[in-house]
Amino acid sequence: MQSKNKKAPTTLEREYIRLVALQPCSVCDEGGGEGAPSEVHEIVQGNWWLSTALCTGCHRGPVNGLHGQRRMWKLKKLDEQGALAITIRRVFLAARGA
Numbered sequence: 001m002q003s004k005n006k007k008a009p010t011t012l013e014r015e016y017i018r019l020v021a022l023q024p025c026s027v028c029d030e031g032g033g034e035g036a037p038s039e040v041h042e043i044v045q046g047n048w049w050l051s052t053a054l055c056t057g058c059h060r061g062p063v064n065g066l067h068g069q070r071r072m073w074k075l076k077k078l079d080e081q082g083a084l085a086i087t088i089r090r091v092f093l094a095a096r097g098a
Ligand SMILES: [Zn+2]
Pocket: 025, 026, 027, 028, 029, 030, 054, 055, 056, 057, 058, 059
């Protein structure tokens, strides 16, 4: 995940990333919480504030994944910005105590 030319997240960013990972997948709504944390995808490489919570399938799956054929994304009519908006809404609700 951590590539060489990528800056390590700051303490504040790590806190945010953790909160993002606790949200269910922004595409298919699977997982989330301490038991099944989501993967964190950055819309813009290295900008952790543009992090999206995704399950393994919707992230890296060869058929459903963003880095694959994006079948689930098409089914849910979502692009990266749409999924990001869902993540931001959920993080906001979590941060204010739902
Ligand atoms: Zn998913």
